[in-house]
Amino acid sequence: MRPAVEGRRWRFWKTLSGRFLLLTVVFVLLAETLVFLPSIARYRYDRMDERLKLAQVAALTQLASDNMVSPDLEAELLANAAVFNVVLRRDDVRQLVLSSPVPGPVAANYDLRKATSWELIRDALALLAKAEVQVIRVIGHPVQEGGQLIEITMDTKVLRQQLLEFSFRILALSALISAVMAVLLFTAAQRLLVAPIRRVVRHMQAYAEAPEDARRVIAPTAEVxxxxxxxxxxxxxxxxxxxxxxxxxxxxxxxxxxxxxxxxxxxxxxxxxxxxxxxxxxxxxxxxxxxxxxxxxxxxxxxxxxxxxxxxxxxEAPPKLRHFALAPLVAEVAEGEGLPISGLRGASAGEDAPAEALVSALLDVPAGLMLRADPEQLHRVLSNLLRNARQAIEATGQPGMIEISAGEDDNDWWIRVGDTGPGLPAKAREHLFAAFQGGARKGGTGLGLAIAAELVRGHGGRLELHRSDSEGSEFVIHLPKAEGVAEA
CATH class of the missing domain: 1.10.287 (Helix Hairpins)
Incomplete structure (x- = not known):
């Protein structure tokens, strides 16, 4: 039973509420500590300054009677001021006004005229730490211009007792303030932060159970x-x-x-x-x-x-790679799209293509260019690209041309398909090769370029949009010459 309770307590401190409570207590205690140290330093200073004033009154009494005070009255004056000796410096003359036997050697001297805040805090903590009674000498300014300085000798017994009592009161008050502040801040954090976060978590869990249910979409209500x-x-x-x-x-x-x-x-x-x-x-x-x-x-x-x-x-089915001449395939694709062909190297122009066609094709493919690919899949890729280009030009109602060129370098075969159409809209270019998202033509499905890109990737190549502006668009197909991953 106890391990379960301890486990719940440990889990509580790992929650946002538990850690916020812990941080609240730590920072409130830190703030109270910063208040506690100057408080005890000031209290010790005030008590010693009070002793100096009482000692000055006793010394003035002795001086007013021309040192005719009886030993009993002198002892009573020193006891009332709780000091052993009183020394006044007046007119550059240091005078022992009142004296009595000192129970031991002077352990420390404290000059309240030059003490800094850090020294007062240090001396207050040292007084609390030392349980044995010590004799100390305290120096300060007389009040009402009663001299240049006043010096007393006293023990630390009563002073330490007073400082301990004051410290306990401060600590008790600090603990009470810390508890109240922790409860208030914890309650505020629960209402303002933790509760809204838990609400978001509940919505996420509910949505995960039925992600297709539109009723489980969270309605923003947080004020933060x-x-x-x-x-x-x-x-x-x-x-x-x-x-x-x-x-x-x-x-x-x-x-x-x-x-x-x-x-x-x-x-x-x-x-x-x-x-x-x-x-x-x-x-x-x-x-x-x-x-x-x-x-x-x-x-x-x-x-x-x-x-x-x-x-x-x-x-898609994996491509069946073989070597073949590219020029006849390009001519066949252009003829299949009903495009008049001109400038073809190594293949005949389409004889049945209408001369008055709005869109024509300019082919610049070397007759001897051989590449290794799946001709059926490459036919589909080129058909999609030419069909998209032809439809884009026809949509403008103006004559246009599609240019297909090809070549090779040390690593790749490349095929360029450019047109003089209006270019692709910016929205279409964002998801150009995504199915059902990259359609540039009204009523289009956006499948053509997605299928073409997938078929080219199946060859280990890539299909890229080289440019698209008001002067037209240009796609480039790159097919690698390497025959395997290790070679590539």
């Missing part, structure tokens, strides 16, 4: 500015989390629906692929020339449906 700011930040965070949970739920539902649609669409495209295969044997030259492109497009759509089913499992 710092706590109010914390509650407002917590309310904002909880609101954002609720929105994120709802979006996650909608995305999960959307993913399930897309997976079902992709599954059925794959079956439909497979059937269309079978019919498209027959077009290759057509006698019509135009049909025979277009049939391979149609078959490739349908095959790519089937592969996209299959990859969508994989993406529904939260990841």
């Amino acid at each position: 500015m710092e706590l109010r700011a914390a509650e407002e930040a917590m309310a904002q965070m909880q609101t954002q989390l609720i929105g994120a949970f709802k979006q996650k739920e909608r995305l999960a539902q959307l993913g399930g629906a897309v997976a079902k649609i992709s599954h059925d669409l794959r079956n439909i495209l497979t059937t269309a692929q079978l019919f498209a295969d027959r077009l290759e044997g057509s006698a019509d030259p135009a049909v025979a020339r277009s049939a391979p492109k149609l078959i490739n497009s349908i095959s790519r759509a089937v592969a996209l449906c299959e990859s969508t089913l994989v993406f529904g499992k939260a990841e």
Whole structure:
């Protein structure tokens, strides 16, 4: 039973309330100590100064009678002043006015005329620490200009007793004040600090049990500015989390629906692929020339449906890396987007592209440039970039151009895709490669760049926005030449 009680006490001192109470007591005691030391020093000074005044009265009595005071009266005057000897200096003459036997040698001299505050505190503490009775000499100024100085000899018995009693009274009063202040400050801290913090903790615990329940969002009510700011930040965070949970739920539902649609669409495209295969044997030259492109497009759509089913499992399929020529792939992507092609090195221009098209493509890809990547995934990356660029230019209603260039250095292959469009809005650039957040076009999902960036990362590369301003945007794809982590 006792260990449990001691454990609760130990836990209390580790709480904010316990530590605040402890600090309150410590600082109040420190303040009382700073008051106690000057108090006892002043009390000792006043008592000795009082002895000097009584001794001066006794000495003036002796001088007024022309030293005719009887020995009995002299002893009574010294006893009333509680001193052994009284010396006055007047007109530069030092005179022993009253005297009696001194019980022992003088242990210390105290000149109240020159004593500093620190010396008075030191001497008061020394008097409290010494229990034995000592004979001391005290020097001070006479009152009412009764001479140049007055000097008395006395013992410390009565003075120490008076100082002890005064110290006990001060300590008792200090303890009472400390207790009252500790209770008041502890109560105030409980109401103003601890209670609001506990309220925030309760809200956090309640919200953690059901983070999707909007009713559990904290309502800021604290009057302390710092706590109010914390509650407002917590309310904002909880609101954002609720929105994120709802979006996650909608995305999960959307993913399930897309997976079902992709599954059925794959079956439909497979059937269309079978019919498209027959077009290759057509006698019509135009049909025979277009049939391979149609078959490739349908095959790519089937592969996209299959990859969508994989993406529904939260990841893209790993790339199947092989070496291939980049120029034909770039030409195929541009033709697939219906862009008139010019300036292509190593590949033929699109013959069926309309000459009056609003957007055209300028290709600057070396014919002999070979790189190692997954051609299907790189096709998807380039398709997303070209489609975004074409839609951005078409939205302006003005003619524009998309430029695709490529090259290599010692470490990477790089592909640049630039356009003459209006540039990306600042809001779109903040979450450019985040799914459902980076859409720059009204009605867009923001998936294109997110998928493209993920596919490039799967190759160990990176997709970067090189620039975006009023003159257009430029994306750069970097694909590493290193074949493994150790080599990289």
